[in-house]
Amino acid sequence: MIAEKYIARSSAIAARLIGGEMMIMSAVDSTFFTLNEVATVIWQAADGRTPLADIVVNRICPEFEVDAEQAGRDAEQFVSELSQHGILLVSETPITPEVR
Amino acid sequence: MSLLAEMNQKALGLGIPLSVHLDVTYRCNERCVHCYLDHDDHGEMTTVEIKDILNQLSDAGVFFLTLSGGEVLMRRDFFEIVEHARRLLFNVKLKTNGVMIREAEARRIRELGVEQVQISVYSHRPEIHDAITKLPGSLKRTIEAIRFLKSQGLKVVIANVLMAGNFFDNTGVMALANELGVSYTLDPTITPKMDGDTSVLALRIPGSDLKQVFRSSELVGNVEEFCAPPPAPDDDIMDGLPCSAGHTACYISPYGDVFPCVQFPLPSGNLRRQKFSDIWQNSPQLKDVRSIRARDLPTCSTCAHVGTCTRCPGLAYMEGNMRGASSADCEKSFQRTGIPSANMLLKAPVVGPLIQIQAAV
Numbered sequence: 030m031i032a033e034k035y036i037a038r039s040s041a042i043a044a045r046l047i048g049g050e051m052m053i054m055s056a057v058d059s060t061f062f063t064l065n066e067v068a069t070v071i072w073q074a075a076d077g078r079t080p081l082a083d084i085v086v087n088r089i090c091p092e093f094e095v096d097a098e099q100a101g102r103d104a105e106q107f108v109s110e111l112s113q114h115g116i117l118l119v120s121e122t123p124i125t126p127e128v129r
Numbered sequence: 130m131s132l133l134a135e136m137n138q139k140a141l142g143l144g145i146p147l148s149v150h151l152d153v154t155y156r157c158n159e160r161c162v163h164c165y166l167d168h169d170d171h172g173e174m175t176t177v178e179i180k181d182i183l184n185q186l187s188d189a190g191v192f193f194l195t196l197s198g199g200e201v202l203m204r205r206d207f208f209e210i211v212e213h214a215r216r217l218l219f220n221v222k223l224k225t226n227g228v229m230i231r232e233a234e235a236r237r238i239r240e241l242g243v244e245q246v247q248i249s250v251y252s253h254r255p256e257i258h259d260a261i262t263k264l265p266g267s268l269k270r271t272i273e274a275i276r277f278l279k280s281q282g283l284k285v286v287i288a289n290v291l292m293a294g295n296f297f298d299n300t301g302v303m304a305l306a307n308e309l310g311v312s313y314t315l316d317p318t319i320t321p322k323m324d325g326d327t328s329v330l331a332l333r334i335p336g337s338d339l340k341q342v343f344r345s346s347e348l349v350g351n352v353e354e355f356c357a358p359p360p361a362p363d364d365d366i367m368d369g370l371p372c373s374a375g376h377t378a379c380y381i382s383p384y385g386d387v388f389p390c391v392q393f394p395l396p397s398g399n400l401r402r403q404k405f406s407d408i409w410q411n412s413p414q415l416k417d418v419r420s421i422r423a424r425d426l427p428t429c430s431t432c433a434h435v436g437t438c439t440r441c442p443g444l445a446y447m448e449g450n451m452r453g454a455s456s457a458d459c460e461k462s463f464q465r466t467g468i469p470s471a472n473m474l475l476k477a478p479v480v481g482p483l484i485q486i487q488a489a490v
Binding site: 040041042043044045046047048050052054056059061062063 | 132133135136139140142143145147187190191192215218219220221242243244284
């Protein structure tokens with residue numbers, strides 16, 4: 030079960046969708062990332078208002094036909110990694126655009 | 130292969146312009162002796178036009194956006210343009226002389242999430258730098274700007290264009306960059322003016338000085354490796370692309386003109402009359418540029434340097450043929466390795482009698 034968690038894209042990044050993969054560069058430390066299709070969907074859905082659990086259940090599971098529990102664990106790990114680099118913000122409450 | 134190189138390959142395969150260089154103005158507060166631009170305003174794009182172009186570039190998949198000029202801060206709407214670009218999530222780099230950057234501007238640049246600021250410094254000595262920019266006090270202002278930007282935690286690169294008049298100051302500029310804690314890049318390339326005027330080429334450093342640059346381990350790293358004779362070309366080299374111009378990169382002027390590169394003034398369309406995607410996908414000029422492979426180059430394909438030369442198709446174009454040699458790059462290859470290029474050999478004076486007379490038998 031995924032804990033209630035809200036995620037939002039940081040504004041201190043550059044990002045573009047190239048052939049189905051999201052490329053992202055941190056403006057803070059120039060770290061460069063590419064996201065696979067599943068991670069790209071989570072990234073695009075990270076609006077600060079939709080709980081991560083809802084993103085997994087409503088977007089990831091139907092689109093990629095994956096088990097909700099496994100998808101939840103993968104999403105948690107992905108969110109944790111990106112938040113460590115400051116390119117994804119995580120909160121237990123909805124995130125307003127001002128804090129990004 | 131790095132992630133970035135992988136994305137470049139992917140963009141190349143998909144025909145995506147990953148990088149765009151946009152000059153927002155040609156106006157400038159300096160009058161550098163080597164500059165290739167006409168600084169009068171012949172009808173720059175408006176804020177609305179530039180924002181619309183940025184929207185189109187974002188839709189086309191552009192990731193790296195370099196904003197340059199002229200001097201970018203001569204535009205009163207400059208920060209509005211950067212703000213819009215960052216809202217569209219471009220990776221933004223700025224090229225500026227820094228003269229108009231004070232603490233407030235540096236803070237704004239950092240707040241907007243600009244990736245890097247490149248600043249031109251010609252010498253560590255005011256009398257040399259200011260003589261090149263023709264703006265008294267410009268070195269002082271530029272160094273102050275670098276300090277303001279650094280204090281905001283921004284990445285700054287000093288670009289040092291080498292000319293005959295400042296050649297001996299490159300070590301001084303490098304030391305200045307070290308003292309300021311910023312990166313340093315050196316460029317010995319002087320390009321003809323965009324209208325074809327080649328008078329500025331007289332400012333180029335002579336070949337013997339270029340040789341000295343290429344023997345500096347501080348500048349080139351491993352000198353032996355850098356100056357090694359070129360390896361024999363294989364099929365990968367002969368089928369290779371000259372550079373990213375027109376393939377994953379292009380240049381847009383303040384008037385909306387699209388070119389393959391800032392150093393490649395082949396008019397390929399205008400954004401006041403056409404959509405960017407239309408120009409990028411359908412321009413006959415860009416298609417022509419994209420068709421060129423090393424093996425198609427009449428002289429360079431036979432050259433020993435074909436696999437390692439920095440041949441610029443834009444400089445070749447300015448010499449009259451985009452498939453021809455670029456003399457400046459021939460000179461670089463020669464000074465680096467001591468081996469003359471095919472183009473140099475072709476142009477070498479013929480040694481022998483001008484007239485041969487055979488006596489009647």
